[in-house]
Amino acid sequence: MTLDLEMMGTKARQAAYDLALLPTTKKNELLAKMAQALLENSAVICAANEKDLAQAKDLKASFVDRLRLDEDRIKEIANGLLQVKALPDPIGKIDTGWVNEAGLQIVKRRVPLGVVGMIYEARPNVTVDASGLCFKAGNAVILRGGKEALATNKKLVEILRAVLEANGLDPNIFQLITETSHHVAEKFMQLNGYIDVLIPRGSARLIQTVVQKATVPVIETGAGNCHVYVDQSADLQMALKIIENAKCQRPSVCNAAETLLVHQAVAEEFLPKVADTLGKYHVELRGDAKTCEILGDASVLADERDWDTEYNDYILAVRVVDSLTDAITHINTHNTKHSETIVTNDQTNAQRFLNEVDAACVYLNASTRFTDGFAFGLGAEIGISTQKLHARGPMGLEALTTTKYVITGNGQIRQ
Amino acid sequence: MTLDLEMMGTKARQAAYDLALLPTTKKNELLAKMAQALLENSAVICAANEKDLAQAKDLKASFVDRLRLDEDRIKEIANGLLQVKALPDPIGKIDTGWVNEAGLQIVKRRVPLGVVGMIYEARPNVTVDASGLCFKAGNAVILRGGKEALATNKKLVEILRAVLEANGLDPNIFQLITETSHHVAEKFMQLNGYIDVLIPRGSARLIQTVVQKATVPVIETGAGNCHVYVDQSADLQMALKIIENAKCQRPSVCNAAETLLVHQAVAEEFLPKVADTLGKYHVELRGDAKTCEILGDASVLADERDWDTEYNDYILAVRVVDSLTDAITHINTHNTKHSETIVTNDQTNAQRFLNEVDAACVYLNASTRFTDGFAFGLGAEIGISTQKLHARGPMGLEALTTTKYVITGNGQIRQ
Numbered sequence: 020m021t022l023d024l025e026m027m028g029t030k031a032r033q034a035a036y037d038l039a040l041l042p043t044t045k046k047n048e049l050l051a052k053m054a055q056a057l058l059e060n061s062a063v064i065c066a067a068n069e070k071d072l073a074q075a076k077d078l079k080a081s082f083v084d085r086l087r088l089d090e091d092r093i094k095e096i097a098n099g100l101l102q103v104k105a106l107p108d109p110i111g112k113i114d115t116g117w118v119n120e121a122g123l124q125i126v127k128r129r130v131p132l133g134v135v136g137m138i139y140e141a142r143p144n145v146t147v148d149a150s151g152l153c154f155k156a157g158n159a160v161i162l163r164g165g166k167e168a169l170a171t172n173k174k175l176v177e178i179l180r181a182v183l184e185a186n187g188l189d190p191n192i193f194q195l196i197t198e199t200s201h202h203v204a205e206k207f208m209q210l211n212g213y214i215d216v217l218i219p220r221g222s223a224r225l226i227q228t229v230v231q232k233a234t235v236p237v238i239e240t241g242a243g244n245c246h247v248y249v250d251q252s253a254d255l256q257m258a259l260k261i262i263e264n265a266k267c268q269r270p271s272v273c274n275a276a277e278t279l280l281v282h283q284a285v286a287e288e289f290l291p292k293v294a295d296t297l298g299k300y301h302v303e304l305r306g307d308a309k310t311c312e313i314l315g316d317a318s319v320l321a322d323e324r325d326w327d328t329e330y331n332d333y334i335l336a337v338r339v340v341d342s343l344t345d346a347i348t349h350i351n352t353h354n355t356k357h358s359e360t361i362v363t364n365d366q367t368n369a370q371r372f373l374n375e376v377d378a379a380c381v382y383l384n385a386s387t388r389f390t391d392g393f394a395f396g397l398g399a400e401i402g403i404s405t406q407k408l409h410a411r412g413p414m415g416l417e418a419l420t421t422t423k424y425v426i427t428g429n430g431q432i433r434q
Numbered sequence: 435m436t437l438d439l440e441m442m443g444t445k446a447r448q449a450a451y452d453l454a455l456l457p458t459t460k461k462n463e464l465l466a467k468m469a470q471a472l473l474e475n476s477a478v479i480c481a482a483n484e485k486d487l488a489q490a491k492d493l494k495a496s497f498v499d500r501l502r503l504d505e506d507r508i509k510e511i512a513n514g515l516l517q518v519k520a521l522p523d524p525i526g527k528i529d530t531g532w533v534n535e536a537g538l539q540i541v542k543r544r545v546p547l548g549v550v551g552m553i554y555e556a557r558p559n560v561t562v563d564a565s566g567l568c569f570k571a572g573n574a575v576i577l578r579g580g581k582e583a584l585a586t587n588k589k590l591v592e593i594l595r596a597v598l599e600a601n602g603l604d605p606n607i608f609q610l611i612t613e614t615s616h617h618v619a620e621k622f623m624q625l626n627g628y629i630d631v632l633i634p635r636g637s638a639r640l641i642q643t644v645v646q647k648a649t650v651p652v653i654e655t656g657a658g659n660c661h662v663y664v665d666q667s668a669d670l671q672m673a674l675k676i677i678e679n680a681k682c683q684r685p686s687v688c689n690a691a692e693t694l695l696v697h698q699a700v701a702e703e704f705l706p707k708v709a710d711t712l713g714k715y716h717v718e719l720r721g722d723a724k725t726c727e728i729l730g731d732a733s734v735l736a737d738e739r740d741w742d743t744e745y746n747d748y749i750l751a752v753r754v755v756d757s758l759t760d761a762i763t764h765i766n767t768h769n770t771k772h773s774e775t776i777v778t779n780d781q782t783n784a785q786r787f788l789n790e791v792d793a794a795c796v797y798l799n800a801s802t803r804f805t806d807g808f809a810f811g812l813g814a815e816i817g818i819s820t821q822k823l824h825a826r827g828p829m830g831l832e833a834l835t836t837t838k839y840v841i842t843g844n845g846q847i848r849q
Contacts, residue, residue: 036766040789119811123800132822133792211645215822230626234646236654236823257845264847351451373840374455377548385538385843394848395839396534407547407630407836408651409824421822424810425788428800430672432679433809 022198024206027161027191028213031134034189035159039131041188043108046155050104053182054097057147060178061093067174068143075141075167086141086168096147099399103151106398109416110157123428130423131157133215136207138229140221141165146175149218150193152401156419159192161214163207165221166199173197208233215421216409220402223329238409238418240402243273243357244329245387248346248372250363251282255289257384258362259296262335264386265360267300271331273403274358274390278326278336280346283309286339290314293337302333309339326353343368347375354378356405358387379405379412437613439621442576442606443628446549449604450574454546456603458523461570465519468597469512472562475593476508482589483558490556490582501556501583511562514814518566521813524831525572538843545838546572548630551622553644555636556580561590564633565608567816571834574607576629578622580636581614588612623648630836631824635817638744653824653833655817658688658772659744660802663761663787665778666697670704672799673777674711677750679801680775682715686746688818689773689805693741693751695761698724701754705729708752717748724754741768758783762790769793771820773802794820794827 057064068088075083088096109129116126135158139145146164153160164172172195180190196207208217208229216236219229223242230239247265249258265276281289290310294317297304305321306314318337325336326349340346350359360382361372373381380390390413392400397415404410410418472479483503490498503511524544531541550573554560561579568575579587587610595605611622623632623644631651634644638657645652662680664673680691696704705725709732712719720736721729733752740751741764755761765774775797776787788796795805805828807815812830819825825833 036790036792117811119804119809121800121804121809123804125810231649236651236821238823239651254845260845260847268848369842373842375451377451378838380839380841383842385536385841385846386848388848389534389536389538389841389846390839394534394536395540396532406651408653411836412839421826423793424795424805424827426795426800426804427784427788427798430669430675431800431804432675433683433801433803 022196022203024196024203024210025213027194027196028134028210030191031159031161031194032213034191035131035133035157037189038154038159038192039110039157041157043110046108047104049182049186049188050100050151050155052186053151053179054100056178056182057093057097057100057175061090064088064093064171064174064178065090068171070170071168078167082141086143086171088143088171092144096144099144099148100151103155103399106155106416108155109420114422121428121431123426123431126425127422128425129417129420132419132421133158134213135160135419136163136210136214136217136235137161138163138204138207138217138219138225139165140225141167143168143171143175145220146172146195147179149401150179152399152416153419154192156416158419159194161194161196161207163196163199163204169197169199205232208235211235218402238402238404238414239406240404241273242329242355242405243275243403244278244327244353244355245274245276245358246278246280246350246354246360247276247387248280248350248359248361249282249285249289250343250361250365250368251284252365252368253285253362254364255285255292258289259292261360261362261384261386262293263296265388266297266302266335267333268388270333273329274387275331276335276387277328277330278338278353280338280340280349282343282346283339283341286310287313290337294318297335300333302335304335304337306337307339310337329355343371347372351377357403358382358390360385360387379403437611437618439611439618439625440628442609442611443549443625445606446574446576446609447628449606450546450548450572452604453569453574453607454525454572456572461523462519464597464601464603465515465566465570467601468566468594469515471593471597472508472512472515472590476505479503479508479586479589479593480505483586485585486583493582497556501558501586503558503586507559511559514559514563515566518570518814521570521831523570524835529837536843536846538841538846541840542837543840544832544835547834547836548573549628550575550834551578551625551629551632551650552576553578553619553622553632553634553640554580555640556582558583558586558590560635561587561610562594563814564816565594567814567831568834569607571831573834574609576609576611576622578611578614578619584612584614620647623650626650633817653817653819653829654821655819656688657744657770657820658690658818659693659742659768659770660689660691660773661693661695661765661769661775662691662802663695663765663774663776664697664700664704665758665776665780665783666699667780667783668700668777669779670700670707673704674707676775676777676799676801677708678711680803681712681717681750682748683803685748688744689802690746691750691802692743692745693753693768695753695755695764697758697761698754698756701725702728705752709733712750715748717750719750719752721752722754725752744770758786762787766792772818773797773805775800775802794818
């Protein structure tokens with residue numbers, strides 16, 4: 020192994036200490052310069068990307084599409100940096116404060132996390148997006164992207180580092196791991212003391228690998244087995260629009276619905292409408308026995324695995340439930356704690372669902388598709404946390420910070 | 435293995451869902467009843483404790499002391515539950531909220547974490563303290579205490595569970611792992627999906643084992659290599675009182691000072707006073723060359739390891755530094771990110787220290803001994819977090835909660 024991860028970690032820590040003290044206007048100035056530099060270097064970025072694409076030509080079309088950069092996409096990525104520039108700086112905010120018994124002033128102040136480790140797949144946009152967000156929140160970042168994007172990532176990071184250097188900042192705020200073996204990735208996940216948090220972004224498999232192998236704290240993101248529950252009292256027209264949107268507007272994303280639960284009292288009326296509407300999108304319905312009884316040929320019989328599957332595709336599991344309680348139990352048993360919605364006009368049932376369903380985001384009469392940083396209004400997101408520690412749901416800039424107690428006295432000692 | 439950890443986890447999850455809905459008054463009522471039950475069962479608890487003590491009689495005196503319960507200690511433990519009862523309930527608090535572009539009301543509400551796993555040593559008081567705090571924050575808890583306290587822990591948990599059962603609650607809110615092998619402990623640390631967070635409490639070795647082995651999210655607590663820095667402009671009388679308090683008031687705890695840094699301009703005047711004052715407590719001083727030059731026989735020469743050692747004893751490492759910058763660099767290189775203090779009358783230096791030192795708690799002109807939940811005024815604590823994720827510094831009840839986005843609409847779909 021030629022790569023010295025501890026050395027990278029040490030450099031990142033030092034760079035992070037300097038960056039933590041940088042005022043907001045200076046950070047914003049640099050974000051604008053980075054955006055500018057990406058646009059100016061569009062041609063060389065595309066040239067590097069061509070090398071990666073040449074290697075990847077036998078891979079799946081959707082994979083290659085995510086890997087591909089062109090001038091328009093580079094413009095989008097540069098715009099992303101300008102959006103981050105426009106966000107309020109989370110650093111320095113006082114969350115709370117008080118004076119204790121001994122007369123000490125105790126203030127809880129937002130500070131950067133320090134060094135963030137990003138592990139992701141062959142999506143070069145993540146390289147810049149994550150760097151921009153980490154930078155604005157005052158963190159150094161060590162990036163480990165998918166090996167298929169290595170030439171592109173090298174070029175992108177080289178450009179961002181050059182901007183830092185040209186402006187008198189430590190370029191080690193951004194570092195890329197250029198040795199993409201699993202062995203190095205594993206060591207990266209165990210760099211305790213050098214990295215404050217690891218954020219994996221990508222497939223469920225990637226995220227699970229990181230959760231299993233890492234000894235550094237991880238924020239688990241992404242997997243979404245989301246449910247739409249249509250209650251007895253639901254406005255069925257509204258319910259139809261919501262399931263259509265939640266399933267079909269963009270089936271490949273984590274906040275798309277994967278299972279529809281329908282109260283038995285409205286199943287016979289509602290399910291044929293669902294089959295009709297989703298039929299236009301060629302959605303495959305996988306129903307329980309009752310659903311199949313109602314829908315006949317329009318549905319195939321689901322098996323137990325369907326309740327736990329995130330299809331990310333034009334497939335929907337459907338189940339008829341006897342009661343709200345059964346719906347809540349089904350969701351809490353099978354969901355990934357991401358986003359769940361109830362469609363109802365019954366206030367009591369709405370409150371029960373919102374209180375009892377265990378998920379980062381619980382909705383009343385709205386599509387699950389709103390679970391993301393932009394739709395929420397957070398401005399941008401580094402991911403959607405499906406764990407309960409530190410951050411839950413869409414993570415904006417504040418999720419990339421921690422707090423520090425600043426305590427001022429005049430000689431107090433403990434009695 | 436006779437123990438079914440998954441089954442315990444499933445039971446805990448179910449119990450947690452019920453507990454999450456319990457109103458504050460009911461939780462408080464039950465905490466009072468648990469305190470009462472402990473007092474009433476004092477004799478049987480002591481009898482169980484006698485069995486553990488009989489097995490432990492050849493172990494270190496300090497170990498046996500921590501294991502021992504008597505009527506007074508049981509009273510203290512019961513009082514601890516009443517203190518938790520008196521704390522405000524963190525559940526249900528709305529942290530923030532807004533209406534987004536689409537007209538959805540988005541509210542971020544405090545909810546319990548769910549299931550907390552506690553791993554700790556042979557200190558039976560932790561069994562009750564942790565149970566009380568988790569209960570008040572609406573969490574089920576699975577306890578894994580040191581094997582030397584097994585008989586005592588069994589009895590304590592039996593008493594607490596009986597109170598729950600007698601009051602119509604699920605006793606599986608509190609569960610004890612009664613098989614204390616390392617194999618079972620390791621499996622417990624990897625119960626992803628069943629446990630939402632693991633909190634280890636105890637020695638640095640225990641905590642490091644959990645950090646290394648766990649795949650469940652961990653909150654790292656405890657280790658404290660804390661520094662007192664005496665600046666050039668310090669009030670030396672104040673500085674003397676602070677180092678005396680930080681080192682000697684209770685040397686065995688994590689917020690005690692382990693290293694004294696002194697600006698070279700005041701070292702000759704200050705260090706003999708330190709030797710004099712700490713000499714009364716027979717504190718061993720381990721100094722750098724400059725310190726030894728000033729103190730002669732009153733100090734032994736430190737080696738590099740001393741800067742990284744948490745003595746938890748009447749030993750203090752001492753170093754003369756050339757500047758504030760050197761002091762900050764020393765601290766950021768060697769500290770465990772716990773608690774650090776500067777003694778100074780220089781406002782600029784004070785601000786630099788508070789801004790640039792990387793620790794959960796940074797102090798100006800006060801003893802590091804204030805870093806704990808009670809001294810802070812949080813009422814009680816589940817531990818002191820030395821990591822940056824989720825919670826940092828003394829963790830009160832809020833650290834045992836997470837948030838949930840509750841989103842209400844009237845048919846909104848994503849465009």
